[in-house]
Amino acid sequence: MKKFTRRLAMTAMTLATLASTTSFAVEKVVLGVSIPAATHSFMSGVVFWANKAKADLEKANPGLQIIVKTASGSPEQANQLQDLLTVNKINALVVLPFESAALTKPVAQLKGKGVYVTVVDRGLTDTSAQDAYVAPNNTTFGQVPAAYIGKALGGKGNVVVLRGIASNLDNERNDAFNTGLKAFPGIKVLDAKYGNWNRDDAFKVMQDYLTRFPQIDAVWAADDDMSVGVLKAIDQAKRTDIKLVFGGAGAKGSIKTLMDGSDARIQANVSYSPKFIYDAVKMTAEARLKGAKLPATTIIPSVLITKENAKNFYFPDSPF
Structure with a gap:
């Protein structure tokens, strides 16, 4: 009888342990x-x-x-x-x-x-x-190009901006860019329109800028895809006044151009992999x-990419 009672007690303990294990099992x-x-x-x-x-x-x-x-x-x-x-x-x-x-x-x-x-x-x-x-870091993503463009233009000139898609991210970048340019009161932002992070849309926006503004010194395209559309519009219009086009995010095509020095208008970038x-x-x-x-x-972190460190941000096997 004692053996039977002991066996029942052990069985009860085993069932209790299993129940406890099940209740604390990690859910898939x-x-x-x-x-x-x-x-x-x-x-x-x-x-x-x-x-x-x-x-x-x-x-x-x-x-x-x-x-x-x-x-x-x-x-x-x-x-x-x-x-x-x-x-x-x-x-x-x-x-x-x-x-x-x-x-x-x-x-x-x-x-x-x-x-x-x-x-x-x-x-x-x-x-x-x-x-x-x-x-x-979207704040840095806006601050880095503002500081670079401001210094590259010697603190004065006309800039046009292409924004992305309406979002908190885009607002944060744009606010940081505008705040950064306050250190260069001689620089004027002529306009800022949405290019939707898209080459074709950016091409159309830049065409509009080129028609409206006879003197543009630099473009903040805020994205490497948009910078492709911007450069295409500038080339088609045969405009030579624009000395700097700053994209962003470190697309492999833009980084390769920066490394090779094959387009004088592409002088820097900002990381955003x-x-x-x-x-x-x-x-x-x-x-x-x-x-x-x-x-x-x-x-x-988002950091400045220049010709000197561009190789650290070049990923030829990536789709971007």
């Missing part, structure tokens, strides 16, 4: 990655690095599933977010919003359903809709697998 992480489609070379790089993160991290972590979705506009991205929740049953999300305002409510809805949210690059208009924010999406996905996945959270904000 199903992580959605929502990003804009590869409509230009920078986003091609983002898509490339997002899919590489999926391949690398799923291989290293059997308890992890990553679903990558790309969208051509804000309405499509909002719909995809709902699908990630209802169809794919995600419990974590890394999202690069197509537009800040339009995506804030859709992202907030997922967070309200218990999804852990990391917002990347383009911030939301309401930070309570996110758990973490990861981005390169699309690999940040890989880093954001990796940090989020690894934290959630441990049941941990990321810091509220993680900022990746």
Whole structure:
């Protein structure tokens, strides 16, 4: 009888231990990655690095599933977010919003359903809709070209600006650029229009600038894709007054031009690698697998690229 009682007690302890183990088991992480489609070379790089993160991290972590979705506009991205929740049953999300305002409510809805949210690059208009924010330094991204252009022009001249897509990211860059130029009161910003980080749109904006302004000394294109459209418009118009075109983000074509010195108008750049999406996905996945959270904000530095250090930012095998 004592043996039977002892056996019952041991069985009860074993069942209790199993129950305890089950209740504390790590839940499988199903992580959605929502990003804009590869409509230009920078986003091609983002898509490339997002899919590489999926391949690398799923291989290293059997308890992890990553679903990558790309969208051509804000309405499509909002719909995809709902699908990630209802169809794919995600419990974590890394999202690069197509537009800040339009995506804030859709992202907030997922967070309200218990999804852990990391917002990347383009911030939301309401930070309570996110758990973490990861981005390169957009303030420095605006400050670096302002300082370089100001010094290159000797503190005086006319500048035109091409902005990206309406977003917190673009506002932060543009505000930093304008603040930086206050150190050079002799420099005048003639106009600033959206080029949507797109070569063709930038070409049209620059055509308008060239028609309206007889003297332009420098252009802040704020993106290497837009700088391609800007240079094309300048060349077609046969304008020789523009001495400097400053792009941004370190596209391999622009960095190669800078290294080779093949276009005197391309004198510097500022770093902003699309690999940040890989880093954001990796940090989020690894934290959630441990049941941990990321810091509220993680900022990746943006630095000046010149001919002297350009080789450190040249990645010929990357799509960007």
